[in-house]
Amino acid sequence: MTMKIGAIAAQLGTTVRTLRFYEAQGLVQPQRTPGGTRLYDEADVARFAAVLALARLGFSLQELAALAAVRSQHETGDAASRDVLARLAAMDQSLAAQAAAIKTQRRDLAQAQALVRRCQGCTQRPLRTVCDQCEVSRGVSDSQILQLVWEAPVRD
Incomplete structure (x- = not known):
């Protein structure tokens, strides 16, 4: 077909x-x-x-x-298989590193979500000068992703 x-x-x-x-x-x-x-x-x-x-x-x-x-570059199946296996092992290592990074990021996202949920129902304007007075804001520095979300600190 x-x-x-x-x-x-x-x-x-x-x-x-x-x-x-x-x-x-x-x-x-x-x-x-x-x-x-x-x-x-x-x-x-x-x-x-x-x-x-x-x-x-x-x-x-x-x-x-x-x-x-890779297979077409070798004269024997043995040589080709060794090269393929080495490349596949390197790819597996790369994916393992990505998986670890994803796991870490997912933990950070879960922590960030828990923290942001505590802001639900807040009637204050979401500004750094206001939020810095709230206890929820203390956990922001523990979350990498919230460094992106939270307003940058006001510099003097």
């Missing part, structure tokens, strides 16, 4: 432009008719989905292109 690129883009929640860019980078190489029309099959859709998923996680196109080409 072949699909048009627009249908693939819709299925994967991306744009035709993005898929064409990935194709131009050599990440997907569809078959072509004698007239030059691209024919995308299920394997192409799977490759596009893999590239999109990894790119959305922050892997660069250079990293993905290198991963896509």
Whole structure:
């Protein structure tokens, strides 16, 4: 079964432009008719989905292109498998670091939400000079995200 690129883009929640860019980078190489029309099959859709998923996680196109080409650069399955495994291990380490950062950020968000909930029902104007007098404001410095939300301190 072949699909048009627009249908693939819709299925994967991306744009035709993005898929064409990935194709131009050599990440997907569809078959072509004698007239030059691209024919995308299920394997192409799977490759596009893999590239999109990894790119959305922050892997660069250079990293993905290198991963896509790694097997063809080796003379034996053993050499290729060792290279692939090393690259996959590095990707796993990167994702583990991201997961730890996300876990930390989620804790901070939960702490910030708990603190901000205490402001519900407040009738005061949300200004630093007013909020600094409130006990809730004392917890703001413990939350990284609230450093962004809270009004900057007034400087003399």
